[in-house]
Amino acid sequence: MKKVLLAAIQVALLMGFSELMNRLAAWTHLPLPGSILGIFVLFLLLQLRIVKLEWIELGATWLLAELLLFFIPAAVGVMNYIPLLEQDGIRILAVVMLSTLIVMTSSGLLAGALSRRKERQPS
């Protein structure tokens, strides 16, 4: 029970922090969303030990474990585009599927080949 409460407080902390990063991104006119800026800033704070890992680790672990859940409402939002999908849906699906396969094949095979080569020639 104590652990759940602690995780909830840490999630709230991370929410506050990401809101702060949104403001910072808007204020500095960076072409980056607050969440990406937030990764960099939090990473730096952790590296410099300004933020201690145990302050946020429990909350962060929970957020990452339940990540799929947070995409559900956005996925339900596709229902607003049913007319578009009725008209071009099959062709769009074909593009997205084929292109995703191409990306997986090219990035996965290249990364695999490069890391195997590195293993064979230890520096």
Place this chain on the structure above:
Amino acid sequence: MINQAVTYLTATLVIYYAAKWLYRKYPRVYLSPLLVTPAILVALLLLTHASYDHYNEGGVWLSKLLQPATVAFAVPLHKNLQTLKKHAGEIVASVLFGSLMAMLSSALLARVMHLNGELASSLVPRSVTTPIAMNVSQMIGGVPTITAVFVIMTGLLGAMMGPSVVKLLRIEGDIARGVLFGTSAHGTGTSKAFELNPLTGTISSISMILAALFTLVAAPVLLGMLG
């Protein structure tokens, strides 16, 4: 309308955890909770003639957690810095190559399928995280909200197809698997990668960030060249 919001939120949670339990018992691609949960919710909303805006009064509470969850990627990044440093070269090279292929193949396949120019431009940034994809879409003459739909489709399909592709192509090692998920299917793929193991997830989150930054810079240039 607080009641309604709570009802939709509860329904989402119940259906999601039920779908997750079902998927653990019968791990089939078409039973993926990421597919089953929205499908059931959309069916329920259509049957009850409820609008998405109504649903989202509850749903938005989950979407709000997406931001702190993305920021939380800093934690595994921090913990695995040594491994990442050791493999920086392979990761960067293969993510850039993969992202380039994502933009090129989306643009060319859209042309082959005779989709109109606006849809084609909206498809180009579909493999990166939503806010950046929408931003890029705006820059290259796409429609940002339609791009958001394509980003979600890519995430769902990527998370569903990823494990089979890994098996089929015999992609081995956390580096290659992480790169594959993060480059092809952004945050949704990354959450699948975290299910494999924490290091794969970390590599995937790095790949997702790199792919987003590269697409932001390269898409306008690339589209200019394709004409």
